[in-house]
Amino acid sequence: MTDPAHPPAPALAADQLVHGFGGPPVLKGVTLAVAAGEVLAVTGPSGSGKSTLLHLLGGLDVPQEGGVWWAGERVDTLDTQARAVRRAGRVGLVFQHHYLLEDLTVLQNVLIPAQLSGRSDPDRARALLARVGLAGREAALPGVLSGGERQRVAVARALSARPAVILADEPTGSLDRANADTVAALLLALAREEGAGVVMVTHDDRLSAQADRTLHLLDGQITENLSLPPALGV
Numbered sequence: 001m002t003d004p005a006h007p008p009a010p011a012l013a014a015d016q017l018v019h020g021f022g023g024p025p026v027l028k029g030v031t032l033a034v035a036a037g038e039v040l041a042v043t044g045p046s047g048s049g050k051s052t053l054l055h056l057l058g059g060l061d062v063p064q065e066g067g068v069w070w071a072g073e074r075v076d077t078l079d080t081q082a083r084a085v086r087r088a089g090r091v092g093l094v095f096q097h098h099y100l101l102e103d104l105t106v107l108q109n110v111l112i113p114a115q116l117s118g119r120s121d122p123d124r125a126r127a128l129l130a131r132v133g134l135a136g137r138e139a140a141l142p143g144v145l146s147g148g149e150r151q152r153v154a155v156a157r158a159l160s161a162r163p164a165v166i167l168a169d170e171p172t173g174s175l176d177r178a179n180a181d182t183v184a185a186l187l188l189a190l191a192r193e194e195g196a197g198v199v200m201v202t203h204d205d206r207l208s209a210q211a212d213r214t215l216h217l218l219d220g221q222i223t224e225n226l227s228l229p230p231a232l233g234v
């Protein structure tokens, strides 16, 4: 049972993130937290800083001001190597360009985060591949897969090390509608089954409608809308 005096740390938290690239800051003090099992959608115009925010949340870049915590541990102050090891075990990434390693098989790609975090589990990797409809393709090289299949490998890989949170940057942006729906449904179903939090950048209203909360990024700051329950959605 959860001790009310010590609530569990959020799967991911960011406090007052400020970040830019030489000009005026792109992010001007963004604060958010994602609980285990919670799905957060991030929307906003092109150039508003959604990808910048996800890179900071995933520790691929460090903020100029503010902090980032994964499962209660501050990570923006760690060196790159230490952050990469923590990331492998705690954060799954599904980006639009899936960055599969082309010389490794599908199964080997899925195993990477688990291996980096010392939890290599080929049986789990195979089960995840089956779950995303790729049973029998374990030994294939990514080059022979379709875009939708590659993105499904990326979903399985993101879950391989049982991360507390999955960060998805327009995970379906490069896919046609049927494939996009399949990948999005798999990502959300698997995250919910595993109790992982999700932060998902999307331009797709149907996808953000499935989130528990939606953050809108504008002028470097966020406003938050609680999504209507699906039954009340318009």
Ligand SMILES: Nc1ncnc2c1ncn2[C@@H]1O[C@H](COP(=O)(O)OP(=O)(O)OP(=O)(O)O)[C@@H](O)[C@H]1O
Binding pocket: 021, 026, 044, 045, 046, 047, 048, 049, 050, 051, 052, 053
């Ligand atoms: N590495 C970088 N170097 C310089 N400027 C950058 C860099 N990354 C992002 N920017 C700038 O920061 C701003 C926010 O970019 P970002 O990619 O975060 O936007 P976005 O909301 O993800 O847009 P989109 O919806 O088009 O993907 C843009 O003006 C962009 O040009």
Ligand SMILES: [Mg+2]
Binding pocket: 050, 051, 052, 169
């Ligand atoms: Mg972007």
